[in-house]
Amino acid sequence: MNKSRRKFVQLTGLTAVASLSGCTSLFGRNNTSTTTGNQSTQTQHTTDVETTSTTPTNTTTRTEREVKAPSGIVNQASVPDRPAQFTYAYMGANDASVTATVYGSWKCPYTQEFVDGYLQTIIEKFVRPGDVRLAFREVAYDEGEPFHGPDELTAAHAGLSVWNRSPSAYWSFFARMFANQQSTTESWATTDRLIQIAKVAGVSNRNEIRQDIKNRAYKQEIKATMQKVHELELGAVPRVVVGKSITAPTVDAGDTEDLLEQAIADEK
Template sequence: MGKSQTGKKDYKQQRQKEMEKKKSTQRLMGWSLAIVLVAFLVLIVVSIMHGKGTGKTVEDKEFHYDQQPALGKSDAPVKIVEFADFKCPACKQFDQLILPQVKKDFVDTGIAQIYFINFPIISPDADSRTAAMAGEAVFRQSPEEFWKFYEAVYAKQGDEHTKWATSDALVQIAKESNLKLDFDKLKKDIDDNTYAQAVRDDEAIAAKLRVNSTPTVYINGNAVPDSDTFKYSAIKDAIEKAKGDAKP
């Protein structure tokens, strides 16, 4: 009888230890899950804070305005930045559907100035980068010819899945558009990757701001949500708000 009672006691103690161990393991798993969840939420918050359309204003210095092609009056109260890829079909649509209205209503009237920043995302290791370097080469030769080149490349844009933006093709586009450039120099600059660093600098800006698509548009440092990029009414409202906020 004594042995039986002792056995029961040992069994109960063993069961109690197992239960305590199980509870300890569950608590550990619970804390681990909580830590992972908190870390995940922190990442989401950080991403949102650096993301688009959150209302957080990016400081002017982040865009390096003085190094970018610009269209419009330098004293315009509204600065519009477009991150784009010459091979991007959506960028072509933005150029043809939205920018003409923006130019007419806001650039030509002195309210806004537009800046272009390269973000070769379609084929970053191939002709998206070639096109970006070509744009930089045109800009460095003649800033006023850049926007003509911009329009011409989008007008003759090839399929995004084919390698069409070669140095020969880009120089030919510039020639056919009667740009006032030294075409031999343009060809050499593209082939020699003369402005590769300038493109990398633009990519660094995009990376810092966590830009992940093209076109991405900022208005006075505030990102336009992707859902509004092709809504002229939304772009117009954002510009008018930026103009009002910029008043002294």
């Protein structure tokens, strides 16, 4: 691999990676990948909006849609031995030398592209051998409003509830969520649909998960993620972060691979 060509971004103030391809608008930009220039970190308001189920014009409701099976190996990802010690979802070994975090969005097509594509390689090459422990944190807000509509927030609560109540089935749920992602403008992530996906994924405690969604049980955890997003000045998702280094895997997967390889080498 040509290390001189691929340089991962070291976070030192404003990051150039923030302007690269992905679901954007996290700093008040339009949903494009071309904005550059100075950014201002702003206070994140935590607007909670409940999504209600609606019926499309055809006779099949969102709840009744078939749940597609995921491709690849994401749904087979291992969970750390003591998952209860982690607030956010992790895959890999407890004693992995490197921790990487994926910031993404349940309704972002770029995050879906990453999950269906290069994440498979990361799992195979870095997570399964025990070198990297990988976290997922859902980016739910855009200037205080749900990122891709009110159901983005519903999905955010659902994902955290699944992880905390049924961690062994989390990555099966995660993979099926992206396999069944609908358009960003359609409010498809209703509570009923999320519970249906959870059931197919083998998630237990679904009544409790439904109640967590209703009660908006993970407001503080979602807010903490958004505070981290602004601290890191992430202008788009998906992004892979190790320490203060950030890569945009849907722009050049090699950057992410270089970052992980270097982080592993630094720990030896």
